[in-house]
Amino acid sequence: MAISVCKLAFASSLCLALVGLNTTLVAQSVCLPAPRLLTTMPMGGTTGSKVEITISGENLEEADELIFSDSRITAVHKINADGQREPNKYLVSIAGDCPTDVYEARVMTRLGISSSRVFSVGRLPELVQTKPCTSLSTAMELPLNSVCNAVMSLRAVDYFVFEAKQGQRIVAECASRGIDSKLDAVLIIADASGNDLLVERRSGLLDFIAPHDGKYVIKVHEMTFGGGPAFFYRLVLRELAIGEPVVRHPSTRSVSSFSWPPTDLPDQATLTEVEPNNDHSKAQKISLPCDISGQFFPAADVDVFEFEAKKGEIWWIEVASERLGLPTDPAVLVQHVARSGTNETLTDIAELSDIPSPVRVSSNGYAYDGPPYDAGSADVLGKLEIKEDGIHRLQLSDLFGGTRNDPRNIYRLIIRKAAPDFALVSWALHMELRNGDRNALSKPIALRGGSTMAMEVVVVRRDGFDGDIDLQMTGLPEGVTAKGLKIPAGKTRGVMLISTHQDAPRSHATTNFVGSAQINGTTVTRTCRLASMAWPIPDSWSEIPSPRLLADVHVSVSGIEYAPLTIAPSQKNVVEATAGEKLTIPLVQIRRCEFSGATMQLKAFGAGFEHLPPFDVPLTADFSQATIDLAAMKTPPGDYLIGFYGSAVAKYRRQAEMVIAAQNAHQLAEQEQLALAATAAKLAEDAKAAPADLKAAADQAAEAAVSRHKSAVAAVAAAADRLKKATEIATPVDLVDIVVSEPIAIRVNPKEASAQ
Structure with a gap:
């Protein structure tokens, strides 16, 4: 069943230690070609608008449809003045009822559907950085309440200028990792002379009150001054009222967040933690079951709750914070409280921390000695079994909260009877x-x-x-x-x-x-x-x-x-x-x-x-x-x-089918050239023998045949060149990947059944 031409590669790969392969394998490349959409520019658009975008990526030959994960976003090829498609350019239409969010963009290619790239939809006007703005003198002017799509240059700082009035609240946000960029942004607001006023190296967001009327500068750079096409970002500049909550730019979700939320959980908790509740003397009294929202704030915050429970009761405790996209590591300690006068005796009942990964992961989380997909979480999901009647105290903290002092580090604490699910x-x-x-x-x-x-x-x-x-x-x-x-x-x-x-x-x-x-x-x-x-x-x-x-x-x-x-x-x-x-x-x-x-x-x-x-x-x-x-x-x-x-x-x-097409085209060109050569030779002989009154016409026909033959010779040469290039592209390359069989159904019958 061997087929002579290798048209394709195998299927996507499966985790495997290739211990059975011979040592020549170490030099081989891993994985056969797959289409990957890597960039779009711009990276988003405004609801109810049309935007032209340019795509780039790997193995995007014969890119056709640009497809989005929501039918309210559609795309067509951009057509040039000659009525031809412009390569890798599309006109994207965003419906007016499309919600503000991040969506998947993919392109259909000769190898099938590509990997996806985030496409953001918002309500603010969109701008595109069209030329370098890597100095104060070349800073790009931004209006308030706008979004700028930009790409960071290597070893550079991008400068932007905006106008603000004294007392005006300005929120600047650099969306990067949450929209698939490799940029770890450092965000700075400076005065008109470029002197730094406020710096943020972790969250990508600055909340700024203008001290006076005038111009201000935003500086953006990558944490290690990296740059290039993969280091794109969306700089959002908004004016907010004092005290108005900040709504972050929509972001993708980490793999660990797949287990949140539980089914049918309301969007809002029924209770809110009430400060001060940082020690046993100020513990917040609750009754079970409960659903509480709170903050790991200020730094080193410990929230304490007390409830009564009876021996034999079983409760399940779940905390979400890291799965909300936050840099937190919740931990829960539950203790039974026995009181005698003013004295307390505390007995640990449960200590809960991480949700373990369902499968083995890499030893350091990213080097590939195991899947780099960690489906576990730093959040909490565990069982609480009440050992005796009485008061119980629950302490909720962020294990590394002493290094964090951000009111945006929120959590959701749920204590419930068993609701089995997956x-x-x-x-x-x-x-x-x-x-x-x-x-x-x-x-x-x-x-x-x-x-x-x-x-x-x-x-x-x-x-x-x-x-x-x-x-x-x-x-x-x-x-x-x-x-x-x-x-x-x-x-x-x-x-x-x-x-x-x-x-x-x-x-x-x-x-x-x-x-x-x-x-x-x-x-x-x-x-x-x-x-x-x-x-x-x-x-x-x-x-x-x-x-x-x-x-x-x-x-x-x-x-x-x-x-x-x-x-x-x-x-x-x-x-x-x-x-x-x-x-x-x-x-x-x-x-x-x-x-x-x-x-x-x-x-x-x-x-x-x-x-x-x-x-x-x-x-x-x-x-x-x-x-x-x-x-x-x-x-x-x-x-x-x-x-x-x-x-x-x-x-x-690679593209082996192009070799066959080029071979056929070359063969047809040769046949056409041979036929025209024979025709030219015959017409030349006819011209020699033509009578005087037909001589001019015969010579003209012979010359035309020679011209057609020369064009055919050129066509053969061009076809040969295309065949050579196609053959070079299709030169066999050793690539190692996984081969997976079709599924096999097996029925194992009991011995008794076979004996009957």
């Missing part, structure tokens, strides 16, 4: 190479024909829920199927396998990704959020990855390229076996390019089979098989869904 997040998995390469790549669900992409799904379980979770994905493009390898009871990890038929047409769709479980006899369905890297980072030893949640789940099919290798079960129906026996699964292997190495090692995922010993399959054969010893695996009877995965080095040819 929250899901998923991501395309990465590779870990033995030689120390660490990659953190944004991986759009851009499927090639015949590929299977594996998405890891993890769960945070709430309030004691411990059951199975089934995974489903619906609304897929034509020719695409998705099978969820469930998250078993008591476990935190499952896998979603997304497969595309070899002949699936080019298309894309926003899909519905959910998990379902039985809780107290009722089917509960929860949305699975998707996470991705904000930027592709080939080596995260040198740069910290920035994963975030996406607003939606978009799936596409290239319709042009195919996977180098498809592995599928030879029979599509359920594979049956008897408990305690050996199970053989015949596999079909469709190869579409050459590979380095003769074999590939496969592992299994799927509940009940993840401890299957690795086994080898040939990379030069059309068929292979997996043999599973059910006795050694101690696999109980039941229905299972599994998949196999491994890694291989494909000799990938």
Whole structure:
């Protein structure tokens, strides 16, 4: 089943230590091409307006539709005076009822849908920095209540000037990391001479009261003076009334925030913490259950609450602060209070801090010896079991609050009876190479024909829920199927396998990704959020990855390229076996390019089979098989869904279809040239033999034929040049990635059933 031309690459990758590959692999590149949208300029627009934007990125060949995560934002290609599309330029229309927020922008390319880039929608007029403003003399003037889209130059400071009146409250905000920029902004307000008045190095926001009428300067620079196209920002300049709350520029959410909020939680808490409540003598009295909003302010703030509870009661405590996008680390201590006169005896009942990650993470949070996606949180979610009747005291603090003194560091404290539930997040998995390469790549669900992409799904379980979770994905493009390898009871990890038929047409769709479980006899369905890297980072030893949640789940099919290798079960129906026996699964292997190495090692995922010993399959054969010893695996009877995965080095040819097209064009040009050469020769002979009265016409026809032949010769040369360039582009390159099989359904029957 080998196919001579490698049209495509394999599916998006799966986390794997490539210990089975030979040492020649260390020099190979990781991951086959994926389309990535990296910048738009400007980065946003005003509701009810039209804005022209320019995009850039990686592997955006044949960029077509520009797609947004909200139907109220639409785009068309910009057309030039000749009626032709201007490359990478679009006219974006934003409906008047589009809410102020951040949205996903993606572009459809020859490889499918790209990774996304944030597009902001606001209500203030938008400006664009069109020339450098890196000195006081070249400062860009900004009107109040406007947004400026800008890009930071390397080793530079950007200057902006605005007018203010004495006593006027001005809020300047630099949106950067929250809109996918690599910029860590330092924001400064200075006087008209450039002398600093107010500096902010962390929050990107300055709240300023003008001391007198006149001009003021805003300086912006990157914390380490980095710069370049990836260091874009939106500078928001607003006038606010004294005491009016500051509404921050909308921002993306970190991966850790997927577990917040609980289902059906009201937008506003029913209670507010009341200061002073910093020690036991001033503890705020509450009754359970409760929902309280408060602040970790001032620095080193400790909020103390007291309540009565009875022995045997079980409560669940949840605190949200870090998941609200704040630099906080909440901690809870609950103590039983026994009083005798003026004396107190305190007994620790519960001490709660971080929500642990559902899966192993990198040792330092970003170097790739494990997923850089940390689905855990510095927030609190834990169980409180009352040991005896009486008064209990809860102390809530920010573990590092002594270094923070910001009233914007708020929290939400909830104490409730058990409300079992769960929250899901998923991501395309990465590779870990033995030689120390660490990659953190944004991986759009851009499927090639015949590929299977594996998405890891993890769960945070709430309030004691411990059951199975089934995974489903619906609304897929034509020719695409998705099978969820469930998250078993008591476990935190499952896998979603997304497969595309070899002949699936080019298309894309926003899909519905959910998990379902039985809780107290009722089917509960929860949305699975998707996470991705904000930027592709080939080596995260040198740069910290920035994963975030996406607003939606978009799936596409290239319709042009195919996977180098498809592995599928030879029979599509359920594979049956008897408990305690050996199970053989015949596999079909469709190869579409050459590979380095003769074999590939496969592992299994799927509940009940993840401890299957690795086994080898040939990379030069059309068929292979997996043999599973059910006795050694101690696999109980039941229905299972599994998949196999491994890694291989494909000799990938970029845009190989262009070589075929160029070859055909060159062949046609040669045929045309030969035909015209014959015609020219014949007409030349005819001209020689033509009678005198026809001589002039014959000579003219012969000359025209020669001219057409010369044009044909030039066309052959041009076609040969295009063929040469296409061949150079398609020169095989060794790229290593993950190969994932199509899902395999297995039924293990009990021995008794087989004996009947």
